[in-house]
Amino acid sequence: MTPAARISAAVEVLDDIESRRRPAAEALKDWGLSHRFAGSKDRAAIASLVYDALRRKASAAWIMGENTPRAVMLSMLRLQRGMDAGAIAALCSGERFAPEPLSDGERANLAAASLKGAPAHVAGDFPEWIAPSLEGLLGEDLVPEMQALATRAPLDLRVNTLKVSSREEAHDALPHLGAVETPHSPLGLRIAPSEDGRGPAVQAEPEFIKGWFEIQDEGSQLAALLSAVKPGEQVVDLCAGGGGKTLALAAMMENHGQIYATDGDTRRLAPIHDRLSRAGVRNVQVRTPRGGADPVSDLDGRIDCVLVDAPCTGVGTWRRNPDAKWRLRPGSLEVRRKEQATVLDRAAALVKPGGRIVYITCSILPEENDEALEGLLQRAPGFETVKAEALLASAGLSNLSTVVRLTKHGIQLTPGTTGTDGFFVAALKRRS
Known part of the structure; x- marks a missing residue:
């Protein structure tokens, strides 16, 4: 043609x-x-x-x-x-x-x-009705941040430390991809988008097949690192989906301790089994819901960390899914907010005293982030927000404090400041 x-x-x-x-x-x-x-x-x-x-x-x-x-x-x-x-x-x-x-x-x-x-929504290419929410978060940076969210995203890879000793080893094995190290994640490699927007077929690479790396945006890598899970802990990935963050947590835990991976949508869990096998993960139990039963009811009050990669509007992924922004409606936001409240309440019941919830969305809308956590804190007064500085320090990522936005309860990553998708991360600790 x-x-x-x-x-x-x-x-x-x-x-x-x-x-x-x-x-x-x-x-x-x-x-x-x-x-x-x-x-x-x-x-x-x-x-x-x-x-x-x-x-x-x-x-x-x-x-x-x-x-x-x-x-x-x-x-x-x-x-x-x-x-x-x-x-x-x-x-x-x-x-x-x-x-x-x-x-x-x-x-x-x-x-x-x-x-x-x-007007801002035209210059920034986003639906006009979410402008008030975004203005509250981004202020004078609204247009440049949204313009960054309208650019092409790079292809990011996370090096799997269960299979490879270092990021450098993986990088040296893939010179033909032209990858560079990601600026913030110590595990990331980045491949810039080509002129025509096509990326290399990395899933056909022998190293991918051997489990050396996974495709994962640097923001998602950082979100997993901010969970600060440690070997030996008991962890629930409550919205595991295809398992991207589950795999990252398993590597952080060095296959020690236990991760229980589940999701309310059984279809989203389908890819996780092959991915776990390829990555060499041995400390994950996949709990598939059956017949409406709660697959983790036996774990209430026993968990060190519950990861909630919450269902959301996906505003932060518009670089990769630009058609989604024009389908977004107020009604869909309200549906997601109800789902977020439900999953946060479930997470709260799982956490043991002294344990924590790590709440993640790929959204930059405050309604899905700070406001969602505000709701849980009102419903579950036994929890308190982990300060952003402590959250960054516990993950060894204090250097991020100069580039992320610190919100009332968490940390906001955006394409314009961190060069990642728009991820929100926060932690809530249950008092002993």
């Missing part, structure tokens, strides 16, 4: 996403199935165009003065990919499979391409 034909295809996919209000991955998959002539490189290039357009949807529409898939796509080429109006016009020839020629108005808007005077 020619570059022009790829743009036409991406506009078609955007139209499908818009008209049917469906996830981008589904629309791209269906397009590929109905256009089997498109090769893997074509499909990857079209996906990259679609995701870049979704990242800049609001600002692209502002520049063009309309919100059609064509307008957003053309404007994205100017904003995100740095093409000038002449280069875009050359692609829009109207010839076979190419977009129709630019109108005079489109050419003028692309030539000007100014966001001067644009």
Whole structure:
């Protein structure tokens, strides 16, 4: 496919996403199935165009003065990919499979391409209704932080110390990937996004198959490290999902002690078994819920650390899932807040005196973070917040204090300050 034909295809996919209000991955998959002539490189290039357009949807529409898939796509080429109006016009020839020629108005808007005077939600490319929440957290950094959340994310790897002696050993085994050490996590390697947005097939690497590393954003790595779990402890990963943080905890505990991994959605647990085996993990019991029974009811009051990687809106992952931001509604936030209250209450019952809850979200909305913890502290007065300085020190991460945002109850990571996804981490200790 020619570059022009790829743009036409991406506009078609955007139209499908818009008209049917469906996830981008589904629309791209269906397009590929109905256009089997498109090769893997074509499909990857079209996906990259679609995701870049979704990242800049609001600002692209502002520049063009309309919100059609064509307008957003053309404007994205100017904003995100740095093409000038002449280069875009050359692609829009109207010839076979190419977009129709630019109108005079489109050419003028692309030539000007100014966001001067644009409101914050346009300049930062996020839904207007969450602006008040974000302003409270980010203040004057609102627009630059949200612009950082609209960029492409790198591919981060976590080195598995159960299989590899050091990060340097893993790095030296993968010179062809061009990885560099992550700035904050002592276990991370980072691969920058390519020009077309495609990443290397790291899961095909022999070292991945041998369990030397896992794909995990540096923010998620730091969240696991901030749990400060130690060998010999009793730990529950209450929302384990596919097991990314479970694996990190097991390595921190050097396979000593016990981790009980469970999740309210049994389908999310499916990948964890193969991942545990590949990583060489031996101290994890997977507790799969059956018949509505509580799979960890026998552990109440016995646990040193309960990790709550809470269900949330995923606002902090918008670099990777840009279509999700335009599907977010107030109703979905309220659903997540109720789920967070439920899982926090369950965690509180598991913790023994002197034990702790480590609460994590991949969100930057205070409603899901500080406010969720405020609710638990009111319902369970036997708990108290662990001060951020102590939380960082216990994990050996005191150097993070200069780059993270310290909130009332926890620590907020953001792309603009830490270069990670938007993770919130806090710890609550049960009084003895």
